[in-house]
Amino acid sequence: MKIDTAFAALADPTRLAIVSRLAETGEVDATELARPFAISQPAVSRHIKVLEDSGW
Incomplete structure (x- = not known):
C-alpha cells in the first residue's frame, strides 16, 4: 500500500465514512453499507473500488 494513494482515497468524506462504518x-x-448514506448502492460500489485499488 502506497501511503499517499491510501490517504488520497480517504480524502473523500464518503469513502472515509465507509471505512469508519466498516x-x-x-x-x-x-x-x-449504502443505507446510512444519501447515495445509491452503485455509488457505494464505486467508492469501495477506489478504496480497494488504493490498498484499503
Missing part, C-alpha cells in the same frame, strides 16, 4: 460493523454487502 470498522464498526465488520463486513457487510454494498446495499447494507
Whole structure:
C-alpha cells in the first residue's frame, strides 16, 4: 500500500465514512453499507473500488 494513494482515497468524506462504518460493523454487502448514506448502492460500489485499488 502506497501511503499517499491510501490517504488520497480517504480524502473523500464518503469513502472515509465507509471505512469508519466498516470498522464498526465488520463486513457487510454494498446495499447494507449504502443505507446510512444519501447515495445509491452503485455509488457505494464505486467508492469501495477506489478504496480497494488504493490498498484499503
